[in-house]
Amino acid sequence: MRGTRDGERGQVAVYAVLLFPMLMLVLALVLAVGTIEGLRTRLRAQLDMAALTATQALDPAALAAGEPPRLQAGEAERLAREYLARNLAATGDVLVASPSEIAAAAEVVISNEPGTDPITGAPNTAPTVSIEISAPARIPLLGLVGIGPVVTLTIDGSAAART
Numbered sequence: 758m759r760g761t762r763d764g765e766r767g768q769v770a771v772y773a774v775l776l777f778p779m780l781m782l783v784l785a786l787v788l789a790v791g792t793i794e795g796l797r798t799r800l801r802a803q804l805d806m807a808a809l810t811a812t813q814a815l816d817p818a819a820l821a822a823g824e825p826p827r828l829q830a831g832e833a834e835r836l837a838r839e840y841l842a843r844n845l846a847a848t849g850d851v852l853v854a855s856p857s858e859i860a861a862a863a864e865v866v867i868s869n870e871p872g873t874d875p876i877t878g879a880p881n882t883a884p885t886v887s888i889e890i891s892a893p894a895r896i897p898l899l900g901l902v903g904i905g906p907v908v909t910l911t912i913d914g915s916a917a918a919r920t
Contacts, residue, residue, distance in 0.1 A: 789898035793908060796851060796894055800912050803844035804888050808916035811837035811867075811886040815918060826918050828884040830867040837865045837886055845892070853893040853907055864889040876913045887915035 814833035815826050838860045845856035852859065866875050866887045873880055876887040893909045900906040 785898045789896050789904075792896055792898065793894075793910070796848070796896075797910055797912065799848065800845070800890070800892055800910060801914055803847070804841065804890060804912055804914040805916060807837050807841035807844055808886045808888050808914055810840040811865075812884070812916050812918040815884075826884055827869045828867050828886065828918060830869075833867045833886055834865045837888055838863065841888065841890070851894050851896075853895055859890055859892050862891070874915055877915050879915065881915075881917060883917040883919055885915050885917045887913065889913040 811833040812828065814829045814836055816829050819825070819827045841863060842856045842860035845852065845859055848856070854862075864876065866885075868874065868881060868885045868887070871880075871882045874885060874887050876889045889911065890913075891909050891911045893907055895907050897906050899908065
């Protein structure tokens with residue numbers, strides 16, 4: 758007997774059997790959170806691009822008269838929803854709802870007056886397009902840790918028309 762104790766045989770195996778599943782759950786949760794944050798970043802960029810595109814709907818009559826820039830509210834909202842749906846289509850099959858459904862349900866606010874943005878709460882001094890979406894996404898790794906595989910990400914963003 759070279760230093761082994763009969764009462765301690767197999768303890769490492771017991772620890773490995775007990776800890777391995779816990780470590781795998783933690784790893785799955787870390788990967789799921791990383792996936793969610795990556796998706797949130799992509800969605801925010803797509804939303805910002807849709808808002809920025811919508812700021813192109815400037816009123817040509819106001820510009821021709823030398824007035825400060827103003828957004829045509831109907832056209833700006835149409836552009837925001839159209840480009841949001843197009844941008845969300847690039848997300849792939851991660852989203853549970855279709856891109857057009859998410860874009861149609863989005864809250865789009867067109868503001869031509871200086872003040873506080875009703876969606877983001879930021880002060881605005883220029884004509885602004887603000888958008889807020891709720892995007893349900895399927896994250897399969899969440900099922901491994903006992904959480905429902907669908908999470909809803911609520912994201913907002915805005916863009917201002919500058920001269």
